[in-house]
Amino acid sequence: MPVRRTKRGDERTPLEGSWDVVICGASFAGLTIARELRGSGARVLIVDRYEIGERQTSACAAPTEWIERLGLSPSIRQTFTDLVVHSPHIDTRWRLPWSFSTFDYPELCNLLWEQCDADFETAKVEGRVGAIPPAGVADDGDPVAVETDRGVVEAPLVVDCLGWRRVLDDGYQPPDAPLSRGLEVHPAGTDDDLEIWIDRDIVPAGYGWNFPARDELRIGVGSFDPRFHVKDPTVKLTEDLGKPPEGYQGNWIPHRLREGTARNVFFCGDSAGHCIPLTAEGIRPAFYFGIACGRELRAVVDGRRDRAAALQRYSDFNAEHRWKYEWMLRVQKLLPKIPPRVLAPILRGVAVESFTEWSFDHYLAIAPPEFAGEGEGETEARREPVAA
């Protein structure tokens, strides 16, 4: 178990007051939103139950171009231009049109934090206090009060970036909610390939993975069915790869887009179901929707919009993505139904370079890196088009 670095005992002083913006959750979504507010002059508070970067929440693989554009390149541990896909009847290698990189979670979070000028406090968010306006009631602009284990903090602009629980709304409970489950281990070791396994012997609906990160491997299993336990399959896959199953890390993963706003609160990242179904890629969308949300908040603190307009615009932006998420969910539901013998020619077909390029470019367009702006300049993450 990682050692908890959060404040304890006498250090755990009361935390109360008003801010212009309160961001609950200091991981990918929360820190990206705070980054958008830098230099605005707004008083921004971020709260998280752990210190920034203390508790890794994923295998930490994301499109390289996103990491570069956000100025986070020093956190990159390993970069991959291919994806190796194993299945019972065939192993295929897909040459990707753009690369994925694994990164160091604490380092990436701290690099994001260096780009913010917000206040940070460790506190556990318990929920909302005071009367919660029913859905559909016009926005009166009143501050939203958030209860933490150190006191009540409030702001007119509040964002829930607390992950799948959606603490500041009605909550969300497995196994009935549309959630997948994921578990991984982090043994020491090196490898060259980013690998996934689509194999019913490992997990009936889902996939296994091995994401190398320079000196450690992130080996895990994700199940689209929340009732299927992934511990034994994770241990087996790890042992089959000749590694000890140590350094566990797991969580629920939402696989359905939710409302971007509710009761005058913004939701971003897993709390809004931004993790992409089928692939369970949630970091890139947390960056993407985090930027969108941060821009709306920025317009309010700059006096260019009121809160009601910002809530509506962000909600609309979120909803525009619904059809893409529903498509990915359809494929997620279809994949486990495909018999292994039929899967083999499909995987071979995807491996055809022109198809890989077409499909992965469409997939990247769900949350394109250009949205982050210019970043660090020309990127090497996208390889040159293949000559005809």
Ligand SMILES: Cc1cc2nc3c(=O)[nH]c(=O)nc-3n(C[C@H](O)[C@H](O)[C@H](O)COP(=O)(O)OP(=O)(O)OC[C@H]3O[C@@H](n4cnc5c(N)ncnc54)[C@H](O)[C@@H]3O)c2cc1C
């Ligand atoms: C095993 C596993 C592997 C994964 N691998 C990948 C991957 O390689 N690439 C990828 O793109 N996606 C991956 N994902 C999905 C990805 O981790 C999530 O989609 C992503 O972390 C969502 O970011 P977020 O900022 O919304 O939430 P999170 O990263 O979950 O952050 C939530 C933050 O809120 C804090 N918090 C939670 N509750 C409270 C509370 N009550 N009070 C105070 N603070 C609280 C947490 O400490 C945390 O800092 C993986 C998921 C799992 C489970």
